[in-house]
Every structure is written in structure tokens, then in C-alpha cells.
Amino acid sequence: MAGAQADSDHLALKAFKSRITSDPSSALASWAGNQSLHLCQWRGMTCGMQGRRHGRMVALDLSNLDLSGTIDPSIRNLTYLRKLDLPVNNLTGNIPSELGRLLDLRHVNLSYNSLEGGIPASLSLCKQLENISLAFNSLSGGIPPAMGDLPKLRIVQLQYNMLDGAMPRTIGSLGSLEVLNLYNNSLAGSIPSEIGNLTSLSTGWANEVSILGDVYSYGILLLEMFTGKRPTGSEFGEALSLHNYIKMALPDNVINIADQYLLSQDNDGEEINSNCERIRDKRMACITSILHIGISCSKESPAEHMQIGDALKELQRTKDNFSMSLR
Structure with a gap:
């Protein structure tokens, strides 16, 4: 058997x-x-070591491999799968509703792909789910109200999609929720009062979602704007992410990671001559300060994020210092 x-x-x-x-x-x-090679030795596989899960697939991790294609519905037959990691690929098509058959599933990360269609309501059948990360895709439609039926859900990452409609009131039933990221979608209406029931929600994520989005996405946006790089890319090498790539470069190698347009051209597009090295140095100091703010906002742990209000104050102080240095 x-x-x-x-x-x-x-x-x-x-x-x-x-x-x-x-x-x-x-x-x-x-x-x-x-x-001669057991599937537990295949790349990306983790198998169970004891009990009924012995020799069965419990985790599939194919992150950051530039894979293209679609997700086959037969994934439903990985009965004991607990963790599904397919981020940073070029996967297209819909998220199979058959994922709802994986009753042991705890973690789903399909971020940074080109997936379309809606979020399957069938995910609400996966009562062990703790993390749903579907950010940076092209998902549309509404957030399924049935998502409020996941009692162990701690992390919901849906930023940078095309989701619309109102935020379901049932989200307020997710008593374990710590992270709710809905930034850069087309959601309408006000935040339901039930969100106030989410006492575990990380500071700064719930209160700011209707106005400025979350701190993490704001930080990543700053890093993108001042380096001219996308959040993922092969040029990051072992750093694997824009955040780590910039963190490793600060403070001594900013000149190598900053958008060169910001360092080498004036506002009117004319090249800076050798007599303007002082301005170049001031610009580099300004960019360095902004990148430090971006790093502080986009740390992996939400508890370590800079508060959005503090970030805005630091940006204003950086702007004022830069303006004064040019006088």
C-alpha cells in the first residue's frame, strides 16, 4: 500500500x-x-521521515529557477504536502482549485510569477494553512470571503495584483493573522470594522493599508526607484533579493548599485562635468540615506520594520539636508 x-x-x-x-x-x-534515484532525492523535494508520511512528499521548493509553464491540477495527489514554494518563476495560467484537496497544506508561496484568474475559494478547505503568499502576479477578482475560515492563517501576502471589490468582513475572523498585505490592488470601499478584531496584526500594516499601503512594500519601492532594479533578478547572485543585494553594498559601494542616471545627469539631462563632483557626492550621500530607509522598511520580520510615520520623517529630513547642502 x-x-x-x-x-x-x-x-x-x-x-x-x-x-x-x-x-x-x-x-x-x-x-x-x-x-535508481528515489523521488526524495529529486531536486526541490523533501520527504517525511516517520509515520504515515515516511517516504512521502511533504515539501516542494522550486524557488527562483526561472521555470515557465503552468501548474498541473494533479498536484492534488501530493496528499501529504505541507509546503509549496514556487516563487520567482515565470508560471502562467490559473492557480488550480485542486490545491484545496491538500488538507495538510500549511504554506503556499507562488509570488513573483505571472499567474492569472482568481484566488481559489477552495483554499479555505486547507484548515492548516498558515501562510498564503501570492504577491506580484496578475490575479484578479475579489478576495474570497471563505478565506476567513482559516483559523491558523498568520500571513497573507496579496500585494501587486489586480484584485478588486471590497475587503471581506470575514478577514476579521482570522484571529491568528499577523501580516495582511494588500498593497497596490484595486480594492474599493473602506476597511471593515471587523479588522479591529485582529489583535495579532503587526503594527503599521492594518492601520495604513487604506492610505499608504504597508511599510514593507514602501521600502521595496524606495529600493527599486533609486537603483533602477526590480525586486528579483539574476544579477543579485547569492544575495537572492533586492533587499539583501543593497544591504550587502551599503554604505561603501552605493556608487555601484545606484541608478547611474541619478548620479551622472542633471535634471535637464545634461551630463555633469568635472567641476560638479561636489554635487555628485551630495547626491550619493542622499541616495545612501534613502536606501538605508528602504532597508529598514523591508526587513524580513514585520516586527523590525520602521514605522511608516518615521520613514516619512526620515525622508523629509534627507530631502532638507540635501537641499541645504546645495546652497
Whole structure:
């Protein structure tokens, strides 16, 4: 019986691979079906070590591999899957509603892809879910009210999509919710009063969502604007993210990461000559200060984020200092 169950994992993964149309780094080469290599040794796999999960897939991590294709609905047959990580790829199509069949699922991260369609209401059947991260896609439609039926949900990352409609009042039932990121969507109406029930929600995320969005996205936006780089990219190497890439460069290598347009051109587009090195240095000091603010706003832990009000004050102080230095 156990062998037959493991075979269902094998078939589901083969079906998943069949929908991948481009694998530029040959990341899935180990999925070739070589019988001498157990699926638990395939790239991205983690299998259970004991009990009914022994030898069964419990985690799939194919992050940041530039994979193209769609997500095959047969993923529903990975019965014991707890963690699904597919961020920073080029996946398209819809999020399969069949994910709702994965009753052990605790963590779903499909961020930074090109997924379309709606958020499957069937995810509300995954009562163990703690983290739903679907940010930076092209998802549309409303936030399913049934999402309020997930008692263990702690993190909801839906920023940078095309979601519309009102925020469901049922969100107020998520008593364990710590992070709610809805920034840069097309949601309408006011924040329901039920959000006030979310006593575990991180400071600065709930109160600012209707006006300025969350602190994290604001920080990432600052980093993008002053480096000219997207939040993900192959040029980051081992840093893996824009945040880490800039953090590693500060404060001594700002000249190598800043948008060169900001350092080498005046507002009218004319190149700065050698007599304007003082202005260039002032600009670099200004950009360095702004990048420090962006880093403080986009730390991994929400508890460590700079408050949005403090960030705005620091930006104003940086602007004032820069203006005074040019007088």
C-alpha cells in the first residue's frame, strides 16, 4: 500500500514536470524517472521521515529557477504536502482549485510569477494553512470571503495584483493573522470594522493599508526607484533579493548599485562635468540615506520594520539636508 501511495506522488510530479515548458538551468533534470534515484532525492523535494508520511512528499521548493509553464491540477495527489514554494518563476495560467484537496497544506508561496484568474475559494478547505503568499502576479477578482475560515492563517501576502471589490468582513475572523498585505490592488470601499478584531496584526500594516499601503512594500519601492532594479533578478547572485543585494553594498559601494542616471545627469539631462563632483557626492550621500530607509522598511520580520510615520520623517529630513547642502 505504501508503495502505491508513493507512486501517486511520483505520477503527480511527472505531470507537474510535463507542464513546464522551459527549464533554463535544467533544475528538473533529476526528475527524469531514473529508478535508481528515489523521488526524495529529486531536486526541490523533501520527504517525511516517520509515520504515515515516511517516504512521502511533504515539501516542494522550486524557488527562483526561472521555470515557465503552468501548474498541473494533479498536484492534488501530493496528499501529504505541507509546503509549496514556487516563487520567482515565470508560471502562467490559473492557480488550480485542486490545491484545496491538500488538507495538510500549511504554506503556499507562488509570488513573483505571472499567474492569472482568481484566488481559489477552495483554499479555505486547507484548515492548516498558515501562510498564503501570492504577491506580484496578475490575479484578479475579489478576495474570497471563505478565506476567513482559516483559523491558523498568520500571513497573507496579496500585494501587486489586480484584485478588486471590497475587503471581506470575514478577514476579521482570522484571529491568528499577523501580516495582511494588500498593497497596490484595486480594492474599493473602506476597511471593515471587523479588522479591529485582529489583535495579532503587526503594527503599521492594518492601520495604513487604506492610505499608504504597508511599510514593507514602501521600502521595496524606495529600493527599486533609486537603483533602477526590480525586486528579483539574476544579477543579485547569492544575495537572492533586492533587499539583501543593497544591504550587502551599503554604505561603501552605493556608487555601484545606484541608478547611474541619478548620479551622472542633471535634471535637464545634461551630463555633469568635472567641476560638479561636489554635487555628485551630495547626491550619493542622499541616495545612501534613502536606501538605508528602504532597508529598514523591508526587513524580513514585520516586527523590525520602521514605522511608516518615521520613514516619512526620515525622508523629509534627507530631502532638507540635501537641499541645504546645495546652497
